[in-house]
Amino acid sequence: MNTVAAGMPLGGVIFMTIFIAIFGYILIILARLIGGRRTNNSQVKRDIYECGIPVQEKRETKVSVKFYLTAILFILFDIEIIFMYPWAITFKDFIGSGQGAFVFVSMLVFIAVFIYGLFWEIKSKALEWD
Amino acid sequence: MGNDAFEITINLIKLVAVFLLIVQAVPILVWVERRGSAFIQNRFGPNRVGPLGLLQLLADAVKFLTKEDFAPDKAIKPLFYAAPVFALIPAALAFAAIPLSVPLEIGGYVFRIQGYEMNVGIVFILGVSGLAAYTILMAGWGSGSKFSLLGALRASAQVISYELALGLSIVGVIMMYGTFNLTEMITAQQGAMKFHAFGYEITSRFLPNWGIFYQPLAAILFFAASFAESNRLPFDLAEGEAEIVAGFHTEYGGFKMLMFFIGEYGHMILGSSLMIVFFFGGYGLPGITVDEVRSWAAGVTDGAAGASVLTTLIHFLSFTVKLVLFLWIFIWVRWTLPRFRYDQLMDLGWRTMLPWALGNTILTALVIYFTSVLI
Numbered sequence: 187m188n189t190v191a192a193g194m195p196l197g198g199v200i201f202m203t204i205f206i207a208i209f210g211y212i213l214i215i216l217a218r219l220i221g222g223r224r225t226n227n228s229q230v231k232r233d234i235y236e237c238g239i240p241v242q243e244k245r246e247t248k249v250s251v252k253f254y255l256t257a258i259l260f261i262l263f264d265i266e267i268i269f270m271y272p273w274a275i276t277f278k279d280f281i282g283s284g285q286g287a288f289v290f291v292s293m294l295v296f297i298a299v300f301i302y303g304l305f306w307e308i309k310s311k312a313l314e315w316d
Numbered sequence: 317m318g319n320d321a322f323e324i325t326i327n328l329i330k331l332v333a334v335f336l337l338i339v340q341a342v343p344i345l346v347w348v349e350r351r352g353s354a355f356i357q358n359r360f361g362p363n364r365v366g367p368l369g370l371l372q373l374l375a376d377a378v379k380f381l382t383k384e385d386f387a388p389d390k391a392i393k394p395l396f397y398a399a400p401v402f403a404l405i406p407a408a409l410a411f412a413a414i415p416l417s418v419p420l421e422i423g424g425y426v427f428r429i430q431g432y433e434m435n436v437g438i439v440f441i442l443g444v445s446g447l448a449a450y451t452i453l454m455a456g457w458g459s460g461s462k463f464s465l466l467g468a469l470r471a472s473a474q475v476i477s478y479e480l481a482l483g484l485s486i487v488g489v490i491m492m493y494g495t496f497n498l499t500e501m502i503t504a505q506q507g508a509m510k511f512h513a514f515g516y517e518i519t520s521r522f523l524p525n526w527g528i529f530y531q532p533l534a535a536i537l538f539f540a541a542s543f544a545e546s547n548r549l550p551f552d553l554a555e556g557e558a559e560i561v562a563g564f565h566t567e568y569g570g571f572k573m574l575m576f577f578i579g580e581y582g583h584m585i586l587g588s589s590l591m592i593v594f595f596f597g598g599y600g601l602p603g604i605t606v607d608e609v610r611s612w613a614a615g616v617t618d619g620a621a622g623a624s625v626l627t628t629l630i631h632f633l634s635f636t637v638k639l640v641l642f643l644w645i646f647i648w649v650r651w652t653l654p655r656f657r658y659d660q661l662m663d664l665g666w667r668t669m670l671p672w673a674l675g676n677t678i679l680t681a682l683v684i685y686f687t688s689v690l691i
Binding site for chain 1: 327328331332334335380381382383384385386388389390391397400401402404405408409412413431432433434439459460461463464465466469472473476477479480483484487488490491494495496561566567570571572575658659662663666667670671674677678681684685688690
């Protein structure tokens with residue numbers, strides 16, 4: 187019995203990405219063809235949005251460092267969470283084969299490090315937004 | 317992709333169909349959202365164009381198409397135009413990995429009612445839907461406007477913060493079912509409630525065997541986090557009108573704006589589908605197994621193909637009904653709750669939901685270890 191789309195999902199993913207990209211660009215081009223495009227716009231129209239005054243700021247807007255800090259912390263914690271996935275999926279098998287206690291305790295140690303990291307992060311005010 | 321030309325063609329058509337399923341759902345959802353908000357706020361909503369305002373969608377589409385295509389001088393054009401296109405991709409790619417019904421068996425072929433079958437379904441879906449942060453940043457940086465940039469930074473920081481709670485809340489679910497495969501998960505949730513604990517078999521005839529009864533805390537955390545992932549109220553800080561105009565799509569209009577909308581609604585559909593698959597039995601009917609439906613269908617229709625089609629249709633309908641209910645909850649919450657402040661949002665994600673999800677993981681491990689629960 188043939189199972190359609192059982193194997194090689196990668197081909198499907200690549201096809202779908204390319205298809206949606208082409209679909210989207212066709213829509214944009216269609217909208218440009220139908221909607222038209224004026225070339226002699228005034229400077230005010232070509233400016234970026236501003237609340238009723240001349241445009242004030244350059245692109246080099248200063249950005250709060252908190253965003254970068256959040257992103258770095260995210261990477262650390264996300265990797266720790268991803269490490270839990272293989273453990274979670276094999277946990278029942280390990281219990282079945284009698285090694286449950288070892289796997290459980292070693293994960294508790296890992297989670298203790300995780301909790302310590304989270305606690306330290308909160309204590310060092312890395313998550314304070316003011 | 318398949319063995320012969322017929323299979324490959326069917327697969328490609330299926331992928332296109334999954335994408336169009338999301339795209340065609342958006343105008344209907346917009347209509348439901350506007351009518352629903354009007355209903356909640358004691359207004360009329362769109363009711364002039366066609367019966368019940370249903371043709372409003374068509375009028376909107378025409379309006380979007382005839383808008384002038386415009387990019388401000390300061391915008392980085394390649395990024396500015398690429399962002400809305402790439403906003404369509406993550407949700408559609410992830411949604412294609414979700415099984416929508418039981419496989420269709422006709423003439424020696426088995427057609428899966430899903431874009432592609434994945435053994436690592438959950439990891440794939442989490443990974444791909446996380447790419448949405450990039451499209452937001454592309455839009456924000458490419459617009460060259462400070463409001464867009466601030467909105468994009470807020471939105472991406474929010475999305476990645478809640479991804480932690482989202483990812484961690486599923487660990488308990490994975491532990492319960494012992495698989496990444498979504499189809500196997502749904503199969504484990506079939507029929508009436510039945511599980512083993514302390515070596516005894518415990519059954520209940522009145523409750524379905526759904527994940528929500530085993531992982532209630534994970535369900536709440538996951539649902540809340542999926543609101544934040546799709547940038548919906550009460551977590552739509554990216555579009556706080558009073559502070560940063562319209563967030564990362566301040567400079568967008570017309571069809572490009574609509575494409576961001578499709579992306580957002582796609583994430584809503586994805587979040588609802590995942591809720592259904594993890595906690596509400598997927599395409600299964602409550603308390604009834606697929607085999608029972610199949611034998612009933614074999615009695616009603618003649619021929620194996622007819623029975624298979626009927627079974628698939630029934631389960632697809634079941635999935636659709638659940639999906640509609642969850643999408644309505646998304647809309648309902650949006651028009652009921654006010655918006656958070658940004659520091660409250662971050663506090664909720666990092667200090668409340670993350671520890672609770674961690675607690676849920678430890679609790680699930682303890683329960684599984686000491687009672688040896690088997691579903």
